[in-house]
Amino acid sequence: MHIEPGLISPEKMLLAYAAATTAGATTVKFALDAIKERGALSLVARSAMTTAAVFAFFEVLPHYPVGVSEVHLILGTTLLLIFGAVPAAIGLILGLLAQGLFFAHFDLPQYAANITTLLVPLFAIKLVADRIIPRDTAYVDISYVQALKLSATYQGGVVLWVAFWALYGQGFGAENMASVASFGGAYMLVVLAEPLIDLAVLAGAKTMRGLGKTGLVTPRLFA
Numbered sequence: 001m002h003i004e005p006g007l008i009s010p011e012k013m014l015l016a017y018a019a020a021t022t023a024g025a026t027t028v029k030f031a032l033d034a035i036k037e038r039g040a041l042s043l044v045a046r047s048a049m050t051t052a053a054v055f056a057f058f059e060v061l062p063h064y065p066v067g068v069s070e071v072h073l074i075l076g077t078t079l080l081l082i083f084g085a086v087p088a089a090i091g092l093i094l095g096l097l098a099q100g101l102f103f104a105h106f107d108l109p110q111y112a113a114n115i116t117t118l119l120v121p122l123f124a125i126k127l128v129a130d131r132i133i134p135r136d137t138a139y140v141d142i143s144y145v146q147a148l149k150l151s152a153t154y155q156g157g158v159v160l161w162v163a164f165w166a167l168y169g170q171g172f173g174a175e176n177m178a179s180v181a182s183f184g185g186a187y188m189l190v191v192l193a194e195p196l197i198d199l200a201v202l203a204g205a206k207t208m209r210g211l212g213k214t215g216l217v218t219p220r221l222f223a
Contacts, residue, residue, distance in 0.1 A: 002072075007170060024093070043086065069166075071190065081150075082217055121154045128149060
């Protein structure tokens with residue numbers, strides 16, 4: 001999901017800055033709500049874990065270039081279901097920044113576009129989760145179909161944002177369109193794997209229900 005260097009010219013990057021600022025402000029608003037819900041210490045602890053996880057996802061898990069970007073196993077739905085939307089958002093922000101600072105300096109000029117690509121779909125799956133998962137159903141008890149809907153929403157959102165940045169930056173030429181299509185097709189394969197990973201992680205969480213009292217996971221995980 002990394003936008004390739006040079007895909008968006010500096011003058012066009014202003015839109016990415018505005019979009020990232022809006023996404024960041026939304027994260028701050030949700031963070032204040034999360035602090036009221038479970039306290040600042042819980043938010044900091046969960047955010048530290050998601051940051052470490054995101055950094056590992058980008059640097060350790062397999063990833064490969066396809067078309068206009070790279071295919072990563074981001075596991076955005078897993079982060080949301082285990083830690084909550086706000087810690088997941090903060091983890092994506094800081095994890096991607098750490099990767100750029102320490103390992104991929106060439107990605108820093110595209111940071112605003114890349115972080116928008118990750119955050120907006122995350123907020124979308126939070127809305128979808130609230131809609132399709134009944135309030136009396138804990139996240140550890142969701143079905144494969146529910147996990148698939150969340151994964152499809154997140155990964156589909158990532159693909160749409162990458163396509164937008166590519167077309168916005170390089171136009172609708174045949175070569176660029178083909179690169180966008182090849183990236184989208186490859187990324188949709190992640191949709192098949194991520195729900196299985198989500199359910200495996202949630203199954204493991206079922207054996208550790210004591211975590212629900214520690215503040216290290218989202219209240220919805222067990223409640």
